[in-house]
Amino acid sequence: MAKTYFKLAVLLFLITGCASTKKAKFDDYVFETKNEKQAYITAYNTALKLWDIPYTEEDVKTSFGTAHVIIAGSKTGKDLVLLHGMDASSTMWYPNIKTLAKNHRIYAIDFLMEPGKSTLTSKPLSIEEIAIYYNEIFSHYKLKKFDIIGASRGGWIATLLASQKTNSIDKIVLLSPAQTFKFIDKVGKTTSALMLKLFPSEKKFGKTLTTFSTHPEKISPVYKRQFYLANKYAKSNSSMFKMHPFSDKELESIKNPVLVLIGDKDVINSQESLERAQKYLVNCKTKIIKDAGHFLTIDQPKITNDAIINFLE
Numbered sequence: 001m002a003k004t005y006f007k008l009a010v011l012l013f014l015i016t017g018c019a020s021t022k023k024a025k026f027d028d029y030v031f032e033t034k035n036e037k038q039a040y041i042t043a044y045n046t047a048l049k050l051w052d053i054p055y056t057e058e059d060v061k062t063s064f065g066t067a068h069v070i071i072a073g074s075k076t077g078k079d080l081v082l083l084h085g086m087d088a089s090s091t092m093w094y095p096n097i098k099t100l101a102k103n104h105r106i107y108a109i110d111f112l113m114e115p116g117k118s119t120l121t122s123k124p125l126s127i128e129e130i131a132i133y134y135n136e137i138f139s140h141y142k143l144k145k146f147d148i149i150g151a152s153r154g155g156w157i158a159t160l161l162a163s164q165k166t167n168s169i170d171k172i173v174l175l176s177p178a179q180t181f182k183f184i185d186k187v188g189k190t191t192s193a194l195m196l197k198l199f200p201s202e203k204k205f206g207k208t209l210t211t212f213s214t215h216p217e218k219i220s221p222v223y224k225r226q227f228y229l230a231n232k233y234a235k236s237n238s239s240m241f242k243m244h245p246f247s248d249k250e251l252e253s254i255k256n257p258v259l260v261l262i263g264d265k266d267v268i269n270s271q272e273s274l275e276r277a278q279k280y281l282v283n284c285k286t287k288i289i290k291d292a293g294h295f296l297t298i299d300q301p302k303i304t305n306d307a308i309i310n311f312l313e
Contacts, residue, residue, distance in 0.1 A: 029113065029120040029235075036233040040115055043226035050094035050220055053101055057117070062136045064125055068117035069137065070108040073101030078170075079146035080104035080312070081138070083154030086178070087230040089116040091223060092151070095301035099309060104147070109137060111153070115230035127242055131160055144168050147312055151175040151297065152268065156243050162258075163250045172258045173308050174277075175296050176266050179243040181251075181273040200232040213295040214265050251280035258284045259311040263292030263299060285311065 031037035048055075048070070055072035070090050073080070080100060084092050090108035093100070100106060110116030112133065113124060125133060134157065138146070148169050150158030155177025162169050174180065196204040205228050209216040219227075260277045262269040274286040287307055292299035 029124070030115055031233055032235065036229075040226070040229045040233055041117065043222075043229050044089060044091060044115075044117065047089075047091040047094070047220070047223045047226040050091065050222060051097045052094075053098055055106075059117075060137055060140050062112075062133050063122070064129060064133050065112050065121040066119045067112060067133070067137050068110040068119075069141075071106060072097065072108075073104050073106040075105060077102075077104040078312075079141075079143050080106055081143070081146055081148040082106060082108040083134075083148065083150040083157050084108070084111065084116075085152030085154055087114055087234060088151070088227065089114070089230070091226060092297065094220065094223060095218075096297050096305050096308075099305040100149075103313065107137075107141060107143070107146075109134070111157075115234045127160065130157065131164060134161055138168060145170045147171040147173070149173040149175065149308065150177060152178045152294065153243065156180045159246060159251075159254070162254045162256055163246060165253075169256055171312055172254075172256050173311060174258065174260045175304070176262045176269050176294050177260070178268050179245055181269070181276040182245050184268055196231050200228075202228070205231060211267060212293050213299055214263065214291055214293045215299045218298050219295075248280050251277075252282065254281055255283060257311075259307070260284065260286045261289055261296055261304060261307060262286075263289050263294060263296050265291070265293045268294050 028037060031040065051072065053072055055070050058069050058071060060067040060069055082090065082093055082100070084090050090110050093108060097106065110118040112118035112120045145168060148158050148161070148171075150156070150173070152175070155174040156179055158172055158174060159177060159180050161167055162172055178184070196208045206216070209219065209224075213219065258277070258281050260274060262273060271288075274288070277284050277286055289296055289300050289303055289307070292304075296304045
């Protein structure tokens with residue numbers, strides 16, 4: 001399986017590597033043109049309204065660029081950081097945000113090497129620099145003993161942050177974390193996402209959603225538009241090649257309470273992922289969400305929300 005994944009990664013790198021590293025015309029790491037970026041940001045702003053709760057947007061300067069943070073929820077609640085999945089941006093939390101914000105102070109952070117409102121002003125980040133980027137944001141808001149939820153790539157980042165010797169994280173929720181406990185479970189089925197990146201079209205986008213979601217019909221058309229533009233306009237993200245499953249030692253170093261959720265139809269994780277999590281995370285709970293794919297928060301929002309809140313509270 002790892003060998004198959006490696007071949008897939010090499011193919012993507014050979015075809016898109018140059019495009020992902022060349023300097024953009026208007027000095028933007030993610031988008032090729034101003035018009036493409038503006039079209040995406042317009043779609044982002046429209047999708048953010050799906051949150052349907054009061055929120056504020058702030059830009060935080062970091063060593064690598066500007067971090068965009070959406071803040072919402074109870075001012076007296078426990079701090080809760082949200083890390084989105086690849087190309088999904090912080091707007092992806094619209095099916096969950098009302099539940100999560102009820103008793104938490106939310107900080108949803110856009111990853112600066114993906115479509116969103118964060119802006120990279122340095123070279124692409126190393127794994128160590130990704131950790132520094134988020135820790136600078138945590139320091140800016142003086143976050144201590146906060147909880148964190150990471151979806152897909154965001155789950156990998158949350159695990160990275162928790163594996164550091166010193167971190168201020170309390171509880172961790174991993175929603176089908178990508179490349180965290182094992183390589184992609186069903187590589188063949190995920191090639192639709194690769195083809196979408198290489199040759200974007202509405203048809204390929206629809207096929208990708210069907211691969212990753214058991215209920216793509218639940219996805220808001222407004223959010224679907226933004227997500228499609230992320231795949232259509234954003235340059236290929238070479239940082240995905242740096243995402244390798246964590247070692248036994250790295251996982252054992254995480255003492256935090258951790259909840260790992262995956263869908264029973266997930267193409268990224270399987271029972272094997274949960275078994276490794278249970279074996280090496282010393283304080284771990286796991287659960288399989290029925291009739292759900294990789295997009296847990298959309299396929300089964302109530303069940304997923306209830307599981308998260310029961311764990312956090």
